[in-house]
Amino acid sequence: xxxxxxxxxxxxxxxxxxxxxxxxxxxxxxxxxxxxxxxxxxxxxxxxxxxxxxxxxxxxxxxxxxxxxxxxxxxxxxxxxxxxxxxxxxxxxxxxxxxxxxxxxxxxxxxxxxxxxxxxxxxxxxxxxxxxxxxxxxxxxxxxxxxxxxxxxxxxxxxxxxxxxxxxxxxx
Amino acid sequence: xxxxxxxxxxxxxxxxxxxxxxxxxxxxxxxxxxxxxxxxxxxxxxxxxxxxxxxxxxxxxxxxxxxxxxxxxxxxxxxxxxxxxxxxxxxxxxxxxxxxxxxxxxxxxxxxxxxxxxxxxxxxxxxxxxxxxxxxxxxxxxxxxxxxxxxxxxxxxxxxxxxxxxxxxxxx
Numbered sequence: 001x002x003x004x005x006x007x008x009x010x011x012x013x014x015x016x017x018x019x020x021x022x023x024x025x026x027x028x029x030x031x032x033x034x035x036x037x038x039x040x041x042x043x044x045x046x047x048x049x050x051x052x053x054x055x056x057x058x059x060x061x062x063x064x065x066x067x068x069x070x071x072x073x074x075x076x077x078x079x080x081x082x083x084x085x086x087x088x089x090x091x092x093x094x095x096x097x098x099x100x101x102x103x104x105x106x107x108x109x110x111x112x113x114x115x116x117x118x119x120x121x122x123x124x125x126x127x128x129x130x131x132x133x134x135x136x137x138x139x140x141x142x143x144x145x146x147x148x149x150x151x152x153x154x155x156x157x158x159x160x161x162x163x164x165x166x167x168x169x170x171x172x
Numbered sequence: 173x174x175x176x177x178x179x180x181x182x183x184x185x186x187x188x189x190x191x192x193x194x195x196x197x198x199x200x201x202x203x204x205x206x207x208x209x210x211x212x213x214x215x216x217x218x219x220x221x222x223x224x225x226x227x228x229x230x231x232x233x234x235x236x237x238x239x240x241x242x243x244x245x246x247x248x249x250x251x252x253x254x255x256x257x258x259x260x261x262x263x264x265x266x267x268x269x270x271x272x273x274x275x276x277x278x279x280x281x282x283x284x285x286x287x288x289x290x291x292x293x294x295x296x297x298x299x300x301x302x303x304x305x306x307x308x309x310x311x312x313x314x315x316x317x318x319x320x321x322x323x324x325x326x327x328x329x330x331x332x333x334x335x336x337x338x339x340x341x342x343x344x
Contacts, residue, residue: 042239043239045239046233046237046238046239047230047233047234047239048229048233048239048240048241048259048262048263048264049226049229049230049233049259049262049263050239051262054221057220057221058219058221061218061219061220061221062219065218066218067214067215067218067219067220067222068220069220081258081262082254082255082257082258082261082279082286082292083254083255083256083257083258083259083261083262084255084258085254085255085258086253086254086255086256086257086258086279087220087221087255089254089255090220090221090223090253090255091220091221092220104293105292105293107254107258107286111289111291111292112284112285112286112289112291113284114254114279114284117283117284119283119284120254120277120283121276121277
């Protein structure tokens with residue numbers, strides 16, 4: 001079942017990718033049923049809070065009619081950042097299944113550990129590495145294409161600058 | 173100016189108090205002007221994400237038309253939890269002024285440190301203790317009255333149970 005639900009989270013990540021958003025996808029599952037979905041929409045919504053996890057937690061709270069997401073499991077393609085890890089704690093999500101680590105921003109152990117920190121009054125049970133390579137691949141593909149696009153844009157900018165200089169020289 | 177803006181955050185905390193919410197208040201300031209306000213509405217909105225900081229960041233992003241809250245200072249009566257500390261990082265808030273520490277849930281040094289952690293690509297400048305006693309007082313007042321109310325409810329419940337038993341004895 002873990003693989004099936006992570007595939008569903010990857011479908012959400014793909015939606016983010018198509019909108020030029022960093023491709024992270026999420027589903028929240030209760031009694032083997034998906035009760036909420038989300039994907040990163042930070043740039044589209046111009047809002048730093050619009051990570052997939054936050055969007056999915058909002059939907060799940062609405063669906064369940066309360067702030068405690070009891071008996072819920074979140075499947076997320078990439079390790080949640082501190083904000084999302086804190087939101088998972090705040091909503092009392094019990095289980096978290098993560099595709100791949102985020103060594104730069106991870107809030108579940110990679111940079112800080114919020115979800116299994118004994119200092120807090122709630123602890124999340126975490127499972128790592130479900131469809132890890134698929135979750136990493138879509139991220140690498142995204143950042144590779146982003147770098148290539150930026151490179152092409154830079155080249156185009158330089159070309160235009162050269163053309164402008166040439167036309168100025170001709171005029172003088 | 174710090175005292176003035178923290179007084180404004182305390183006014184927001186008072187609004188939460190009046191709705192039986194844990195009294196935490198927030199204002200976000202840019203160019204010495206309050207651009208967003210918020211207070212804890214977790215129980216009222218039945219949503220674990222509805223902390224004052226999150227509500228204020230949402231409003232500020234809408235006001236500024238982008239996810240980067242550049243040149244912004246957040247004033248908050250109580251140390252943000254990990255979710256809110258992460259949201260402050262995510263929105264690139266530059267300065268954070270905190271009234272009082274939260275030794276149980278604090279995400280700015282008390283339990284974990286997210287906002288000045290050298291492991292992340294952004295660091296927040298933090299100032300502690302502005303109107304500290306006022307910020308602590310409203311919390312203590314809230315939890316004292318909550319304990320008293322719960323005690324009174326328990327007493328009432330026991331009284332009703334006794335009455336029920338008495339009437340059952342009379343009937344038999």
